[in-house]
Amino acid sequence: MSSQIHRVEVEFGGRTLALETGKLAGQANGALTVQYGDTVVLATAVADKPRAGLDFFPLLVDLEERMYAAGKMPGSRFVRREGRPAELATLTARLIDHAIRPLFPKGALDDVQVVITTLAADPDFYPDFLGIIGASAALHLSDLPFAGPISATKVAWLEGDLIVNPTYEQAEESELELVVAGVGDRVLMIECEGREVPEDILVEAMELGLKAGEVVCEAQEELRKKAGKPKFQMTVKEVPEDVTAAVARAASTKMKKALIAKDKDERDEALNTLRGSVEESLAAEPDAADQQWAIRQAFDKLSAKVTRELILEKGQRPDGRKVTEVRPLSSEVGVLPRVHGSALFQRGETQALCVATLATLGESKILHGLHPQESKRYLHHYNFPPYSTGETKPMRTPGRREIGHGALAEKALRPVLPSEEDFPYCIRVVSEIMSSNGSTSMASCCGSTLALMDAGVPIEAPVAGISVGLVTSDKDPEKHVLLTDIQGIEDFCGDMDFKVAGTRQGVTAIQLDQKLHGVPVKVLAEALEQAREARFQILDVMEETLEEPRGKLSPHAPKIFSVQIPVDKIGALIGPGGKVIRGLQQDTGTKIDVEEDGTVYIATPDEERGNIALNIIRNMTREPIVGEEYQGKVVRILGIGAFCEIIPGKDGLVHISELDWTHVDRVEDVVNVGDEIKVKVIEVDSQGRINLSRKQCLPRPEGGEGGPGDGGDEGPRSGGGGGRDRDRGRGGDRDRSRRPEGRSYGRDRERGPARDSNRDSRPRERAESRGGDRGNNRPERDRGGDRASEANSRSERPHRERGPRPDRPQSPRSAIARKATSRGGGQKLPPKQSSQPQQSEQQKLVIDHTKQAVRPGDHLVSREPAIRPWSGSGARTPHLRSRNTRNG
Known part of the structure; x- marks a missing residue:
């Protein structure tokens, strides 16, 4: 080392x-x-x-x-x-x-x-x-x-200039991205995608x-x-020369006849028969008896040599075609029911069945890797089953060849696909190779184009693909023949497989796979021109089958609606942990995807459901305007009024004073839960709460609003003093949540039960008289029954004087006060000097605040904790986190 x-x-x-x-x-x-x-x-x-x-x-x-x-x-x-x-x-x-x-x-x-x-x-x-x-x-x-x-x-x-080694952003914006490997002026490999x-x-x-x-x-x-290190000699297994000569003697005269056949099956049968006879004749010779592998290799080399000689010297191909001739073509669309789009493309004995499927953008493939691209919405999958070549093999997951052929067809079609804004669908095409005799990847390009057009995908132009082969002379490197639309035997015997896909305007994808130490650029230039002519012939046949994409999608394809919402409304649409969007999808039978820029896509097989979901989302994400009138639905009755849902996910309070121009004693006398009424938005306060009026949508009675005591001078909840304290008389529900029961789309949060509902349902003076901090461990009392009805019944009871409680001592001052009251006198008692400490600013604020009408959603400071601290026993409720994801 x-x-x-x-x-x-x-x-x-x-x-x-x-x-x-x-x-x-x-x-x-x-x-x-x-x-x-x-x-x-x-x-x-x-x-x-x-x-x-x-x-x-x-x-x-x-x-x-x-x-x-x-x-x-x-x-x-x-x-x-x-x-x-x-x-x-x-x-x-x-x-x-x-x-x-x-x-x-x-x-x-x-x-x-x-x-x-x-x-x-x-x-x-x-x-x-x-x-x-x-x-x-x-x-x-x-x-x-x-x-x-x-x-x-x-x-x-990019912008008319060729750039060497562009950055990722430059490559994304460019019209061409090409990777070329080679040495000198000879190309070893090309991979290209272009517009x-x-x-x-x-x-x-x-x-x-x-x-x-x-x-x-x-x-x-x-x-x-x-x-550098010195090179060693690799193990090379060569066919013995005597075996090569023996095979040549036995098969040369019959090889040419066996190769020349238009039908692949006929040619394969003739070659197999000749191979069998050669092996049988050579098995009798002692020197070749144990060299079956060498005999097969020598036979294959002989067939390749004869094929190359026929092409180079006579321009004769195994199936009798000219070097620039394309095999017979046929195509049809709509070959399968129920699917979104299908096509069958055949070129010679190569046959591809292509099927297109449309889905929402939420079904796009998420890419995991080092490439900056995070997802892709167009997928092309290529399947090559063993029956396509008449063989028996285990069915496995796609190998490198299948992945590569599918990616090439994907590159070929991607440049002509519509943008997400124009066609917000995820698209998948599957190419099933039904029969193979060369150039199956290019057949997939042609079949995929027709399948997409049959599915109604508005591609910019049809794409066709062709493969060009090459045969060069071993003696003269400059001598070569280019073959249009190579078949299996020409791919095996030739030196190059140059796949070119494109439209009438230009090339969209290229892949070069060759067996030489490189192909000169000028030869590839000839091949590009030859491929262009063949591509036009194929496009003529495809356009005869289907000239342009269908005007509408398959009835079995999802319909997608889109709407743009403010970015700050995305969280409200998704809801805590996706609760709102899941409920909306369940209720409407749709699938909803939300993009980061606020674009919402709604997919549904039923157009009517899509419109319903679209309207709900529009209403959920827009703000009511003061002065607008709505047809609302009563969703909850309280003592102070009725909650009315004016748009899905948005409700407001119709105060009892705003129900009618005349005096209303009970809300139920005018409206009930489930009633649909016309209301007008009269206020949207700083907290986003909506005040509604029913009476302002009704004709105003002659002579004003009614006599004294009709409640006409009482304002809605936002009012301060003046008149009777109606909220106090109906205080049983005044602190309850304003949100109606049941599913609520677009709500900012679930408020749960009101924190003060178990205290303020009783008359306020009684609650205040009980003062003191009674602690958190006092036993709970059963306050069953409907609290709204209890509050209403209490508000209707006649006022009665309260006598001294037997369990408490009576103060002299209380007795004097009652005596003065019973005599009807107006004597005022001197102010009582309190021995208690002066109230803090916070306590004053609490007292002053509770003298006003309490509105749902107000935060009150209570002596009694609304939520008990966790004592360590039982399970704690986990926090829900709202995530802005595409799938909600």
């Missing part, structure tokens, strides 16, 4: 790229750290001896995202550690694999593992292109044979990326001179 540290720094895209080795992971064959900005990745490469029975190169590439790199805690609160790699990490690992795999010796069987670990994450630079640089540098430093080094560059097209980018801009971006990456290759070469 070397302790010497070597470091190389270069300017790359306007920032410093630092490569350092010798400090970490000294037991790996090759290891170094790559730093760009504040992003630091550790790249390691390790080789092991070949495993028995393998006949392929077992290269494994992993990208490990460590959440500490961004200062985050991973996983759930039950498992605080990283688990399965995020989807983006899997896609980045595939990206690195595509770039480095062609540079290992052909036929190598040694186990090779490349691990990229993110140690520090700068939100401006995700470690995709840095992972490629790190993998190349680690392999180049190591003793593994690797035909490197290579560079990797990210290029964006209908012209082909010439793509070519310029490739050239710029390769040019900018030259300094990266130079830095790796410099680092290898300082700390």
Whole structure:
């Protein structure tokens, strides 16, 4: 384990790229750290001896995202550690694999593992292109044979300019985001997403990326001179020359005839028959009896050689097509009932069934990882069952190939999707590959477009995809043939699979997977033009099936309404712990999502329910205006008046004096719970409490408001003195909550029972005469019965004189006072000199306050604690916390 540290720094895209080795992971064959900005990745490469029975190169590439790199805690609160790699990490690992795999010796069987670990994450630079640089540098430093080094560059097209290694924000705003890996003028890998980018801009971006990456290759070469290891020879399993010659003698004359067949099944059957006869004939020879693997390998190489020769020399493809010809196309939409959108797309023997599903934005996928993007609303999932190739295999969870193909189709469609504001839906498309004979990912693009249009998604333009292959001459590197719409055997025998998706205006997605030591940019430019012509042919067929998106959604798709509410009303809509929004969803049968900016989305299969929920939310979040009239519903009767719900979640008090122009003795004489009455807002006080009037919505009687004593001179609760103290006479409920019973949308908080209701239901003078602090441990008295009715009955009883209580001594002053009262005299007694201490300011404030009409919601200082302190026994009620989340 070397302790010497070597470091190389270069300017790359306007920032410093630092490569350092010798400090970490000294037991790996090759290891170094790559730093760009504040992003630091550790790249390691390790080789092991070949495993028995393998006949392929077992290269494994992993990208490990460590959440500490961004200062985050991973996983759930039950498992605080990283688990399965995020989807983006899997896609980045595939990206690195595509770039480095062609540079290992052909036929190598040694186990090779490349691990990229993110140690520090700068939100401006995700470690995709840095992972490629790190993998190349680690392999180049190591003793593994690797035909490197290579560079990797990210290029964006923003406001007409090409930018090298853009920040995350620049990439999000740009029209093009392209990652290109290569060396010199040869491209090893391309991954691209664009907003209908012209082909010439793509070519310029490739050239710029390769040019900018030259300094990266130079830095790796410099680092290898300082700390590189001598290369060793990998184990390469080759087919013996005598077996190759024997297979050629036995099959050459019949191979061409077996390969030329328009139907895949017919061609496969002919090849299998020929392979069987060759194996049977060679089994009789002593030298080839135990070399079944070598015979199969030699046969496959012979079929590939013959296929390539036919294409290069005669321009003849296995199915008889021209090199620019697309296989027969067919498509249809609406193939499945009940689903929101469906389409079946077929190209030759490749068939894709695509199904679109719409949901609320609350169903968007939450992304966990180091990438700044937190969620995405468009999902494309790709399934490749074994029956699509006529094979039997265990059904597993999606592998890297399925994830990669789904992501490519997702990239292709994402640029043409409507914005969230115009189409507030989460969208999922599933591509089921029914039959496979090459280019299934591009068939998924075409089928997905039709499925979205069938679902009524207003995409900007239809997207089609095509794959272009390449066959090059081993003798003349300049000689090559590009193949439009490659099938399975051409993918196996060819040198490149160049997937291009886009609209009539430009390209939306690209993926390059090739087997050479790079493809010249000029060849890729030819391929882009050839793909453009084929893309137009496919779009013609798709537009014949469905020219534009349907004008309305499927009847089975959710209807989504939206409304904007003030941000400070979000908490009231959600309620404590989500209580209000859950109740609203339950009562209306809808699903409601609230965004941080106050946008509310309501999803429902029934338009009528959606309108109901929409109106409720609008009313819950707007303030009543003084002077407006409402059709309200009586929700509660008190002695002082009636509570009336004027809009859902908003109620006000109609004081008994505001019920009618004439005198009202009992509230129940005019209104009852459940009655609908017309009321007018006459006041909204500083605490947001609403005073209503019924009589001001009625015709005013001639001659004024009535005679004396009709209550017309008594104001509502906010009034001070004047007239009888009606609140005192009906004091049984004057301190109770103003909130009606039952569910209440939009209430700020649940008040619970009034704190003073067990004291103030009795006449005030009686309550005051009992003064003194009776403590908290006195036994509770049974005060059953309806307290409102009790208060009303008490207010109607005739006043009677109170005699001296037998259990208390009578003071002389009390006797004199009663005597004076019984004689009717007006003699006033001299003021009593109290022996008690002078009242404090707080006590004075309490006494003065209680002389006024007590309004629901007022905070009173009471001698008797309203809430008893917790004594340590029993369970404590947990505090509910209201969280502003999308799902309430």
